[in-house]
Amino acid sequence: MAQVTPPSSSEEPPADDAAKTAESGDAPASETQPGDIVVVGQRIRGAVDTDVKPELQLSEKDVASYGASSIGDLLAAIAPQVGGGRGRGGGQPVILLSGRRISSFRELRNIPSEAILRVDVLPEQVALKFGYAADQRVVNFILKPNFAAVTLEVEAGAPTDGGGGFHQQYEGSVVKLAPNSRINLSSEYKRDNAITQAQRGIATVPTTSDAIDQTPYRTLQSASDDFTLEGTVNRYFGDVTSATLNATLELASRNPLLGLASVPFTQSDDSVFTRSFPEYGALDQSSRTTTGHLGALVDSSLGKWKGSLTGNYDIVHSTTITQRGLDPVAAQAYIAGGGDLNAIFPPVALVSRDPDTADSRNRTFEIVANANGPVFDTAAGPVNLSLATGFQQFNIRSRSVRSGAVATADLTRGQKNAQASLDIPLARDGEGVLGFARSLSVNANIAYRDLSDFGGLTTYGYGLNFAPIDAVQFTASSSTEQGAPSLSQLGSPVIVNPNSFVFDYVTNTTVVIPTITGGNPALTADRRNVLDFGINVRLKKPDGLSLVANYIRERNDNPISSFPTLTAAIQSAFPDRVVRDSAGQLISVDLRPINFQREETDRIRVGLNYSSGGGRGGGPPMMGRGRPGGGPAEKPKLNYRFSLYDTVYLRDRIFIRDGLPVLDLLDGSATGSGGGQARHTVSTDAGAFYDGLGGFLRLSYGSATRVDGGTAIAPAGSTLDFGSKFNLDLRAFFDFDQKEKLVEAHPWLKHTRLRLSVNNLTNSYQRVSDENGIVPLSYQRGFVDPVGRYVEISLRKQF
Template sequence: MLLLTTALSGLMAGMIQTAPPPQQPPQQPAPTTTTDPEAFELETVTTTGARPRGSVNSDIPPDITLTAEQIQAYGASNVAELLSYLEPLTRSSRGRADGQPVLLVNGRRISGFREIHGIPPEAIERMEILPEEVALEYGYRADQRVVNFILKANFNSLTGELTGRTPDQGGRTTLEIESNILRISGPDRWSMDLEHERSSPLYESERDIERDAGATPFDDVGAYRTLLGESERSTVRGAFKRDLNSTTQATVSASLEDRSSLSFNGLPGVVLTVPAGNPFSSSLGNEQVSRILDASPLGRTTDGLTGELGVLFDGFLGDDWRWTLNGEYTRTETDTVTGRGYGADPFQARLSANDPTADPFGPLALTDFTPVADDTARSVAQRLDTELVLTGDVWTLPAGGISSTFKFGGDALSLDSTSTRGGVTTDRKQSRTRLSGQASFSLPIASRRQDILPALGDLSANFNLGYEELSDFGGLSTLGFGINWSPIEPLSLQFSYTDEQGSPTISQLNDPTLSTPNVPVYDFRTRETVLVTRIDGGNPDLNSDNRQVWKAGFNLKPWSETDFRFSSTWTRSLTEDAIAAFPTLTPDLEAALPGRFVRGPVDPLDPDPDAVGPLISFDARPLNFERFERQDIRTGFNYSRAFGAPNPAAAPLPGMPGGARPPGGAPMRVEVRGGGDGPRGGGGPQMRMGGGGRGGMQPGQGRFNLSIYHTVRLQDEIVIASGLPVLDLLDGAATGARGGSPRNEIQAQGGVFRNGMGAFVNANWREGTRVDGGTGPDLNFSDQATVNLNVFIDLNSQASWVAQFPWLKGARVNFGVQNLFDSRPEVTAGGAEVPLNYRADYLDPLGRVVSLTFRKILF
């Protein structure tokens, strides 16, 4: 084992040399022959100055590279789960939303996330996380980071997994079963995933939430309102990749997902008007009475079916150009039914006639009210798109080739929706066709390797422009440029600027209108928590936006022999005509958008001259704000190190995951072939290790990971419309139920793995915020720290256990605790009672959640 480690260290050192090695390099081990059956015979052919197999073909180096050992320390079950753990490392502040990073496999584009969703981490040789500028080189916009998965050259597995999750307070249970089959044989790969998940509902009565029963026969109306609805999801997906010839590969992937949910919005209610002079009136004027009926709760059912099909072809033109052609079709059907309860007209007529038997405060019979037909909504969204991407060098400069990427695309989208509200049916159709083009260029200026202006180090500039023609919005353009500079090898600096126009999505324009009754909101003006009707859906009056992003940052690896990287990035974004979802209700928002709120009449007997009527409904459909302006600085480090000495006696059973030795003590051959910096290799040489096994750390060795990132927000402001005051999310304004934006936020991760056992901790801390209450008390949100823990044990590494219980072979057990210390948002209201929907159990009904997973690789 020690011989293999030493030889591979020498091999990799030779691969990254930037100058020819001396004739007799110091401490270079000579080829070794041994009769020890546990030793490996190594035969190597090295190529200097070439990228490792599967690397991204870019002059911009990865910010972070994770080895197979480091990936093991996260204890993830598949690529999707691994990406969720890596979110602090893949986060970008340049995107329009916190979307998923650009994903590549072996330095190449993929046909969609479904292609790699269920791949087990054991199949990953290493990962590269790269800055946003690299996305341009693959035909994407520079608004998300890039993650490149380098898969092992040969890998076979059948994996099954069973997971159970429940909060320690009870009330909700989630069961999930997954399976994946994967075959990798050189350039060919195919996989299939099956998933099924079911979650039980969580009711308000199962948490510390109390509401006024409204003089009903029900003691606890919370038993008829869900905090989290019942849900069920089934998914099947698959992918097939194959080399068509020596230069061309093809990939086909598809998925089908069926999902459903059921939630309850409480018992149906009515609002009755008791006229003056009525025998039951206690007021000199008209009096309004809200009552809850003894009936079935108001429910909402949602059923959805989504199908996706993607095809990708990837190949080469000569030795210098790569081309990728992909097409994708997606269809999503969604049906929603919302209960509306009862109309009060028959009973109200009796009240208005002063019927002495119509007591609005006594027991109410359902026969006195008229059932209201359910609201329904159906939408069918379809998307068909295709893209052609060409990558290669258009010219050669002394410092290297001018690499370029050209993308040409076209797509067609449609969204047909039908909604019925109050017996009125509305049909809407929206379609869009789009033609787009994008070009990006990277110009090398100085190069240490080429000995061109070596005093400057490595210096390159990039430039990109794009244009798209939309059938419903006309032309939209994108323009950007950047500089990448490494004055010394341990340090790299980046600066970039982007100016882009963006259109609203077809869903934001044409989603069916949904009315949800009995939505609890806090009305700052009346200082009460009230039940209102919330209107959601599309807004056909949305305009396109314009977004400008400035970014400057650096990445430092101060010690060449230590896996430690330090980085810091400043980002400023200005978005005009910003498209946004409707934010949380505040006095400032209602003053700026009075047409979005509907209030009832003011009580004529209220002595307050500023009194307002009760809030009845609000329109939460998306809208254009005049501008968003944000600035932040994100700084952190990522550190990893191995520890412990190899212990061959502790090797897991041969032929199973984690085995490092070839079966039967056969010699291993390590071979490095070809490569170079051209696009053909996806980044250079092919390294092959014969003798079977899945690689990884040697028995007895361990790996430790630690990363900490701090974000400080310098500015986060919204202007709703011209002439209105600036809403400062760092000082009293809010866009969400958890207050404004925290000025400071820290994300920390740590993991350790050894001898098949590991633990991973993910911690997040956010500074407290405040919501300006206008004439009422402010709402103050405290600091909050949450810690998630994942502990796992690879039972296959416990040889004595497997010998006693053979069915444990290839098994792993994960024990997880989300929100380990049950940290909840704590809200205070200046001594006043905290509004119901700002209490801890409402903002975070789950709290601490415990999970147990049994995973087994069958082969």
């Protein structure tokens, strides 16, 4: 017997019988016969209107098992499942709210996790529907129609190795969600104390003739302070039009210590004795950043078409002051006047040199219009068109002073862009030109960007979605994109970072030298081609188990990269970036970004997800504040989930330029200080929630790599082995609302949660050694992972 269950309040009521039929896939009512049983399915309110199935779904109970405080906290927790996109956003996904665009993630990041009804993670090509490029996964957050809470949270944590690194954080938010409005206000302050090299037992590297230990005067983790104030207001006008306004202010400061000031003194026998000055105190670098953001969005519908207009304005002001130590003339004059070289110098002899300064102001303005909807109907369904157009203006002004020399930059870029994508259904449930397939559709997209400083850049691509049966879906896509370097990569102020530890593969030594960072105005545009083939399987038995797999092939001409690891091959390719003395010792290195000739990457990503709730938003909707136990009393039930992802790199190599060796990142080459590309990167997590007690465990693993930097100078000694990376994080929490008797006895515990977090539970780190088993000085444990095991306790209260 068929059972008809009334829709929950979280589901959108059907508009008409035709809508029911379209969602359920059953024959129209006119074709049914007396006595037929028609089962009608309904799409949850706020779900993305697409035939592409989510790779991952999280229900309310799944969300609860993470113990996340906010949407931003939850997104960080599920990063392995939603990241790995192939776009330029560093793997960050496209974020939607109830199937619609938002002005920016700032709108949502501080909303409490209890307000979440469901989370859907969809493949990259779904982003086309909303005017984005098809190179980032899509995460759609569906919120409860009614929710209100004032939330306060206090966090405190520290490394178990002791000796600095204490963390404190204070957060407060006010959120009110209603069917026709949304308001959320939040503030946050956090502070991290410094960790010095001495506190982590870093071996002393003499840099002066007096061989004084400078490790207490150098930081591995700088002291930092961050303050954020944010507000968002959303309101519906009528049934289909809404407007959103978001404003954010962020203040951040960093204060790394750079070691002791030193002065070379010429003695009576013309020898040079370099002395450091602990009485002068540690040299420091003071960085202050102020960020302001204003965003607005108007979203509306006209018939079956949906559209939005988004505007954003951002300004970032950053100032860096780097101390340069003592004036050698004044110090030398003091010694010439009879001063004792080995005694403490009087203040009159400790004259400071003018510091290096760097100041930059980045301004960004954009306005983007997006519309999507059906253009005509076919037997298999409507053909949908998505259109987007926009204008952006970027400006960066920077001024730097290094050793008295002034350098300025004033770069402005205007960008006009337009994008169109078409989604064409070919078959659906036996209808269409290819009716044998349950579901089959193709899509195509094209975009054009006109940059004032780079000219026209094009992007085009196409894709296919094929579901032979309900439980299996195949996807395929191809995209070709031209991309220009950002203004920051071109014009950020040049900063000299003194006393940086660098491993020199050419001489097989660790040196303490100044490094140069900033922008490179000589960068050129790149061209990226990506092929992606995927499969998504959702099993009915056991319910809640899904399997995903993707093969991704990337080819990138003129890729933009940070300056790679200094091997002999890299020095030959970029000799102007490296300065050595007459003995071949490294004096300084310029780490500003560069262009390679070509990069080739092939990888396979496989994963599985399981949720005891079916992973489809199952379970009754939580009432009130959305807390377990806020509604009618239920017998406690164990809810658990598990996920496992493995990315296998088949190829990852870089062509520097013609006539130079190819960098094979899987076989002895690297572009960063952390070694080459791991063949396997694995992430797995498991979570459970029962009767107020929850736990979340995550394991990440990266296989071992090797870097060969051999030359005629050091044919064997400059090979380093980078061990595997292993990390285990634990989060356990207790929701007092589940214990009614305890709350009745202590009412102040109502809506309170206590959480314990342990990052790097096993206190492991990546071990690096040369062929003799010796750890280079620049790869001591404190440099690889200065924090180590970290324990944090947080107390959260909602009103």
